[in-house]
Amino acid sequence: MTKVLQRVPGQCPxxxxxxxxxxxxxxxxxxxxxxxxxxxxxxxxxxxDSRVNDAIAAQLDQVAYAHNSFFTNRPAEELAELLLSxxxxxxxxxxxxxxxxxxxxxxxxxxxxxxxxKGRPQKSxxxxxxxxxxxxxxxxxxxxxxxxxxxxxxxxxFDAQLIEPCYAYRLAHPDESEExxxxxxxxxxxxxxxxxGAENVAAFVAEPxxxxxxxxxxxxxxxxxxxxxxxxxHDVLLILDEVMCGTGRTGYMYACLEDEVTPxxxxxAKGMGGGFVPIGAVLVHERLAEAIRxxxxxxxxxxxxxxxxxxxAAALAVQKVIKDDxxxxxxxxxxxxxxxxxxxxxxxxxxxxxxxxxxxFLGLELVRERNSKxxxxxxxxxxxxxxxxxxxxxxxxxxxGGTIDGKQGDHILLAPAYVVSETEIEEIAERxxxxxxxxx
Ligand code: PLP
Numbered sequence: 001m002t003k004v005l006q007r008v009p010g011q012c013p014x015x016x017x018x019x020x021x022x023x024x025x026x027x028x029x030x031x032x033x034x035x036x037x038x039x040x041x042x043x044x045x046x047x048x049d050s051r052v053n054d055a056i057a058a059q060l061d062q063v064a065y066a067h068n069s070f071f072t073n074r075p076a077e078e079l080a081e082l083l084l085s086x087x088x089x090x091x092x093x094x095x096x097x098x099x100x101x102x103x104x105x106x107x108x109x110x111x112x113x114x115x116x117x118k119g120r121p122q123k124s125x126x127x128x129x130x131x132x133x134x135x136x137x138x139x140x141x142x143x144x145x146x147x148x149x150x151x152x153x154x155x156x157x158f159d160a161q162l163i164e165p166c167y168a169y170r171l172a173h174p175d176e177s178e179e180x181x182x183x184x185x186x187x188x189x190x191x192x193x194x195x196x197g198a199e200n201v202a203a204f205v206a207e208p209x210x211x212x213x214x215x216x217x218x219x220x221x222x223x224x225x226x227x228x229x230x231x232x233x234h235d236v237l238l239i240l241d242e243v244m245c246g247t248g249r250t251g252y253m254y255a256c257l258e259d260e261v262t263p264x265x266x267x268x269a270k271g272m273g274g275g276f277v278p279i280g281a282v283l284v285h286e287r288l289a290e291a292i293r294x295x296x297x298x299x300x301x302x303x304x305x306x307x308x309x310x311x312x313a314a315a316l317a318v319q320k321v322i323k324d325d326x327x328x329x330x331x332x333x334x335x336x337x338x339x340x341x342x343x344x345x346x347x348x349x350x351x352x353x354x355x356x357x358x359x360x361f362l363g364l365e366l367v368r369e370r371n372s373k374x375x376x377x378x379x380x381x382x383x384x385x386x387x388x389x390x391x392x393x394x395x396x397x398x399x400x401g402g403t404i405d406g407k408q409g410d411h412i413l414l415a416p417a418y419v420v421s422e423t424e425i426e427e428i429a430e431r432x433x434x435x436x437x438x439x440x
Contacts, residue, residue, distance in 0.1 A: 015027040019034075019038075019047030019048060020046075021046045021047060021419060022035075022046055022416055022419070022420050022424055023047070030394065032396050033424065033427055033428060034047070034417070035396055035397050035416050035428045035432070036397055036398040036414060036415050037270075037271075037275070037416060037417050039398065040244075040270065040398065041211065041244045041249065041270050041271070041361070041398070041415035042273075042275040043274055043275040043417055044247065044248060044249065044270070044274045044322065044327070045318055045321050045322060045418060046419040047417075049317075049318075049321055051317055051320070051321055052274070052314055052317040052318055052321065054317075055316065055317035056276065056277075056310065056313060056314050056317070058313070059309060059313035059314075060310065064310045065308060065309060066309060068096075069302070072307065073307065073312065075312035075315075076096060076307040076309065076312040079312050079316040079319065082316065082320075083268070083272075083281065083319070086253040086254070087253070087254060087266065087283050088254070088261070088266075089262065090262050090285050091262070091266060091283040091284065091286075092284065092285065092286035093283075093284045093289045094281050094283055094284070095282045095284060095299075095306070096279065096306050096307040096308070097279075097280045097281065097303050097305070097306060098279060098280060098305050098308070098311070099269050099279070100135055100241075100243035100267065100269035101140050102135075102137075103135075103243060103267035103268065103269050103280035103282050104134045104135045104205070104239075104241055104243070104267050105135065105137055105140055106301060107203075107205070107241075107265040107267050108126060108139060108143065108203070109301045110282065110288060110301070111126075111202045111203040111239060111264070111265060111288075112124060112202055113292060113299075113301070114202075114237065114292070115202050117292055117295030117296060118291060118295075120199070122200055123199065123200060123201060123235075125161065125196050125200045125201045125202060126142075126143050126161075126203055126204075126205060127160065127161045127162075127163060127193065127201060127203075127204045127205075128143040128144070128145060128161075128162055128163075129145055129162060129163055129165040129210075130162045130163070131146070131165045131167065131214050132144055132145040132146065132162075132165065132205075132210060132213055132241075133146040133149065133207075133210075133211065133213045134205060134207075134241050135243075138153065138156065138157045141153060141156060142156040142157045142160055143160040143205055145162045145165070145213065146212065148401060161192050161195075161196060163188040163189055164185065164188045165206075165214065165217070166181075166217075166219040166223045167210070167214060167217050168181060168217075169217070169354040169373075170373065172220070178220040178221055179220075179221070179222050181220055182219070182220040182221065182222035182223035182226060183222070183226055185219075185220070185223055186226035186227050186230060189204055189230050189231075190233075190234075193230070198234035198235060202236070203236060203237035203264070203265075204227065204236055204237070204239065205240075205241060206219075206224075206227070206239075206241065207241045207244070207245065208224065208240055208245055208250075208255035208256055208258075208259055209245040209250060209358055211245060211361070211413060212244070212398070212400050212413070213400060214363070214400075214409075214411065215365055215400055215411020215412060215413045216356055216358075216362055216363030216411075216413055216414075216415075217356060217357075218250075218255075218356065218357060218358050219259065221259075223259075224256065224260075224261045225259065225260060228262070237265065238263045238264050239263060239264065239265045239267065240255075240256050240261075240266050240267070241267050242256070242266060243267050243268060243269040243270055243280065244270055244361075244415075245358075245361055246266070246268040246269075246270075246272070247268050247270075247271035247272050247319070247322070248271060248322050248327055248328040248331050248418060249331060249360060249361045249415065249418075250331070250359035250360075251328065251329075251333075251335050251358060251359030251360070252328065252332075254266065255358065258358065263285070264285045264288060265282055265283070265285065265288070266282065266283040267281070267282050267283075268280065268281050268282075268283070271318075272318070273314055273315040273318060274314075274315075274318035274321075276315075276317075277308075277310065277311040277314040278311065279308070279314070279315045322418070325419075327419070330418045330419070331359045332359050334416075334418065335357075335358070335362065337425055338360065338362055338416070338420075338425050338428070338429075339357070339362060341425055341428075341429045342355050342362060344429075345429045345432075346364060346429075346432075346433075350369070351366055351367060351368070351369075351370075351436070351440060352365070352367075352370075352436075353365045353366065353370055353373050360414075360420070361413075361414075361415050362413075362414045362415075363411050363413050363414070364412045364414075365411050366382050366383065366410040366411065366412065367410075375409045376410055378401070381401070382410040383399030383400060383410040383411060383412060384399060384401075386435050386436060386439050387399040389434070389435035389436075389438040389439045390431065390432065392435070393431040393434040394431060395428065395431035395432060395435060397413070397432065397435075398412070398413040398414070398415065399411070399413070400412075412432070414432075416428065
């Protein structure tokens with residue numbers, strides 16, 4: 001019996017033994033093709049890279065840990081330079097942490113501190129979106145809209161105002177242009193700000209491409225520009241959650257570059273450390289950094305493992321691999337290929353309602369029937385069945401189920417490493433097809 005409290009206590013998943021590229025092997029000798037970067041869109045450069053291993057070993061010989069209130073360290077400084085060099089102009093400093101939830105929690109606290117520094121402490125409310133996921137801590141759950149993950153822990157720490165997401169497949173009108181839909185969807189934010197009173201609202205938080213809850217639903221072109229304009233109009237900070245879709249995954253170093261918006265706070269995590277170490281970060285706009293410097297002069301927030309030298313050294317090596325090997329471009333090109341293969345295989349599939357996403361961050365929405373877009377009955381838990389069938393076929397995918405108008409929707413998220421080959425892409429589609437056939 002496992003002594004680890006597993007996701008499903010009492011059930012023990014297979015024990016992983018080794019991993020290379022996009023392949024993992026368990027201790028029973030089963031081999032899995034990894035279509036989702038370690039299971040959660042993390043292992044962006046694939047499993048194992050001697051350049052990262054060497055950087056970790058070299059850092060261990062220097063210093064593994066020193067608290068950030070005593071020292072800065074070279075890898076933290078270099079990594080911050082690198083992350084900022086490709087970020088939208090205006091983002092000027094990096095706050096480090098140990099993962100995605102901590103990154104969003106930190107962003108929420110920084111937003112709050114900003115308004116306190118500015119002498120407007122009443123600006124404390126957060127607006128976020130339904131069908132979103134921003135983390136597992138009680139603070140981040142409070143702004144999340146993934147009801148299956150949050151309902152069990154209600155009441156929340158505070159009540160964020162949840163607005164409609166930008167979800168063209170279900171929420172755009174049939175005769176509506178992308179541009180018109182983007183404007184209409186963004187209006188939900190303005191309405192929510194006006195309802196709460198702009199003087200009470202600190203920030204709006206959203207994922208540029210919704211990952212876990214909607215199976216890679218990107219906002220339509222123009223939506224985030226409109227959101228930025230609304231935030232500016234009402235003095236509301238914009239927090240973008242790129243924990244899953246950032247650091248190259250969408251074929252851009254940051255998804256917001258494609259949307260042509262500059263957030264006030266930009267959270268990244270998974271692909272940042274590529275799974276070699278736990279790490280996350282918030283890229284902070286100069287406006288906020290300056291307000292703290294010239295205000296109270298102290299960050300009222302911190303973690304023991306902030307700017308951890310070993311984690312930063314590993315993440316720096318991962319980011320150098322992404323840069324040196326041109327992997328952001330690769331994510332774009334391979335994403336186009338995966339998209340094409342998925343369209344060919346599943347474009348007419350009776351139970352695949354939509355294929356969507358950006359770069360190597362693609363999702364399939366599963367429906368009972370294409371024309372009506374009717375979701376499967378929640379009790380059928382279609383996505384979980386497909387996951388089990390995919391594992392049988394030796395394929396790792398990320399299934400998810402959100403709520404659509406009170407009903408459960410099923411999605412499959414695919415996010416292979418940027419180093420996935422053309423043959424492996426074909427093999428992902430083949431195994432996924434086997435899994436869908438076996439489930440229906
Ligand atoms: N934000 C997004 C968009 C995520 O997808 C996740 C995790 O899936 C998180 C935040 C939380 O990250 P972590 O699980 O590293 O705490």
